[in-house]
Amino acid sequence: MDDRRRAADQSGQWSNDHGQNAGGFFKAIGAIVWKDLRAEFRSWELISAMLVFSLLVILIFNFALELDIKTRQSVTAGVLWATFAFAGTLGLNRSMALEKDRGCLDGLLLAPVDRSAIYFGKFFSNLAFMLIVEAIVLPVYSVLYNTNLFQPGLLLVILLGSVGYTSIGTLLATMSVQTRARDILLPILLFPVVFAVLLAAVRASGGILDNLTIADIAFPINLLITYDVIFIAASFMLFDSIVEE
Amino acid sequence: MNQKPLALKILDLVSMLLLLAAAYLAIVVAPTEKVMGDVQRVFYFHVGTAWVALIGFVFTAVLSVIYLITKNLKWDRIQVAAVEVSVVFFLITIILGSIWARPAWNTWWTWDPRLTTAAIAELIYIAYFMLRQGIDDPDKRARFGAVYALIGGLSAPITFFAIRLFRTIHPVVIAGANAEAEGNFSMSGDMLTAFFFALFAFTIIFIDLFWNRIRLGEYQNEVEERKLKAAY
Numbered sequence: 001m002d003d004r005r006r007a008a009d010q011s012g013q014w015s016n017d018h019g020q021n022a023g024g025f026f027k028a029i030g031a032i033v034w035k036d037l038r039a040e041f042r043s044w045e046l047i048s049a050m051l052v053f054s055l056l057v058i059l060i061f062n063f064a065l066e067l068d069i070k071t072r073q074s075v076t077a078g079v080l081w082a083t084f085a086f087a088g089t090l091g092l093n094r095s096m097a098l099e100k101d102r103g104c105l106d107g108l109l110l111a112p113v114d115r116s117a118i119y120f121g122k123f124f125s126n127l128a129f130m131l132i133v134e135a136i137v138l139p140v141y142s143v144l145y146n147t148n149l150f151q152p153g154l155l156l157v158i159l160l161g162s163v164g165y166t167s168i169g170t171l172l173a174t175m176s177v178q179t180r181a182r183d184i185l186l187p188i189l190l191f192p193v194v195f196a197v198l199l200a201a202v203r204a205s206g207g208i209l210d211n212l213t214i215a216d217i218a219f220p221i222n223l224l225i226t227y228d229v230i231f232i233a234a235s236f237m238l239f240d241s242i243v244e245e
Numbered sequence: 246m247n248q249k250p251l252a253l254k255i256l257d258l259v260s261m262l263l264l265l266a267a268a269y270l271a272i273v274v275a276p277t278e279k280v281m282g283d284v285q286r287v288f289y290f291h292v293g294t295a296w297v298a299l300i301g302f303v304f305t306a307v308l309s310v311i312y313l314i315t316k317n318l319k320w321d322r323i324q325v326a327a328v329e330v331s332v333v334f335f336l337i338t339i340i341l342g343s344i345w346a347r348p349a350w351n352t353w354w355t356w357d358p359r360l361t362t363a364a365i366a367e368l369i370y371i372a373y374f375m376l377r378q379g380i381d382d383p384d385k386r387a388r389f390g391a392v393y394a395l396i397g398g399l400s401a402p403i404t405f406f407a408i409r410l411f412r413t414i415h416p417v418v419i420a421g422a423n424a425e426a427e428g429n430f431s432m433s434g435d436m437l438t439a440f441f442f443a444l445f446a447f448t449i450i451f452i453d454l455f456w457n458r459i460r461l462g463e464y465q466n467e468v469e470e471r472k473l474k475a476a477y
Contacts, residue, residue, distance in 0.1 A: 168396065168400075171392075171396070172393075172396075175376070175389050175392065175393070176376075178380070178385070178389075179376065179379030179380050179389075180378075180379040180380070180381075181375070181378075181379040182379075185375065185376060185379060188372045188375055189372050189375075189376060189393065192365050192368040192369045192372060192397070192400075193369065193396055193397060193400045194400075195365050195400075195404050195407070196400060196403040196404040196406075196407035199404075199407045199408065200407050220407075223403070223406065223407055226403070227403055230399060230403070231396075231399070231400075234395070234396060234399055238313075238392045238395065238396070241313055241388050241391070241392055242388060242389060242392055244388070
């Protein structure tokens with residue numbers, strides 16, 4: 001791999017010209033996202049599984065917690081985030097397993113692009129899947145429980161939370177699909193690490209649903225932003241060392 | 246097989262004596278706390294074990310960086326040793342804290358920031374071992390382990406701040422006070438002696454176990470290599 005890189009370096013594909021390099025970088029990210037979305041829109045394998053699973057989780061919560069009007073008020077945020085977290089592991093696992101199964105990941109690694117472009121490509125496509133699922137779950141939940149979840153603040157929190165969740169989830173899923181335990185390992189690795197993001201997201205969403213002002217929920221939102229920045233940066237730096245052969 | 250170094254043998258003995266001495270100081274010499282009574286004596290070992298475990302976890306994150314830069318498996322063995330010993334000490338911390346909390350807080354467990362962060366940190370480092378177990382290739386295992394330990398080390402402080410969203414009742418005995426803390430106390434002379442001695446004793450015990458574990462790691466490595474040789 002290194003030889004190839006070096007060769008690419010010399011042939012000018014890896015030029016130090018920043019403009020050209022950055023352009024190539026974004027092009028590579030775009031290509032990976034495009035590939036994933038196209039594959040998904042042909043099979044609907046991942047999104048449909050995540051979606052059906054989410055609805056089932058909500059159904060289970062409905063009876064496990066007896067979501068009557070009073071309890072609903074206090075647990076909606078928690079139910080939503082628990083649903084997203086569970087459905088998220090399903091999607092992340094599948095998305096990375098697809099790459100690993102038929103050697104697609106090796107193919108991607110052979111491409112003369114920066115490794116972090118592969119990470120960001122997978123990150124954005126995983127994020128897209130998660131957001132699509134959330135975009136369907138939210139109205140369904142709103143209809144089922146007669147609560148309006150379409151509030152700009154809540155959508156922002158969901159975006160921030162999903163970014164944090166998938167940024168580290170993509171990294172850990174890349175790791176877990178390369179181990180023997182595979183599917184069972186991802187939640188075990190991921191949940192303790194994203195605990196903070198889920199907690200802050202639940203707090204912020206709950207605050208918005210309770211009609212608190214932005215100043216009241218500034219702390220969890222700041223925490224979400226901090227988390228997103230730190231973990232995207234960490235994944236960006238560490239991705240190289242988990243795909244190297 | 247190389248012989249156990251003399252220094253380590255001496256350290257083994259010293260650690261055992263120190264543990265006995267620390268227990269003596271905590272149980273006999275230190276005075277009984279006025280409000281909580283004898284259960285407060287748990288405190289000396291609780292802080293002692295927590296202290297070494299936390300240093301171990303910070304050290305683990307540093308070792309991750311060193312391994313990822315040097316790619317020398319020696320650092321990986323040291324990291325495994327650090328995580329393993331720290332996980333055990335931290336589990337002792339949590340259990341001792343729980344024993345103290347039952348009479349002091351009237352509950353074994355509460356979702357207080359420190360307790361929750363402790364539980365999450367413990368789970369992260371247990372997950373670290375589960376991750377390593379699923380990988381056969383030593384280089385890959387070391388890389389993944391280092392990456393995960395580093396991420397765990399980054400997320401633990403954030404988790405701590407996140408749970409600050411809720412109030413804490415954990416006492417802050419050293420440096421600073423928490424107005425809402427339950428079970429606070431100030432230490433008298435003999436208590437301070439017992440406390441600092443426990444810190445010192447556990448530091449030495451930690452170093453001793455750590456050293457032994459690194460040696461064990463080297464043996465494991467040797468066994469693995471010989472197995473590989475035998476296979477071809």
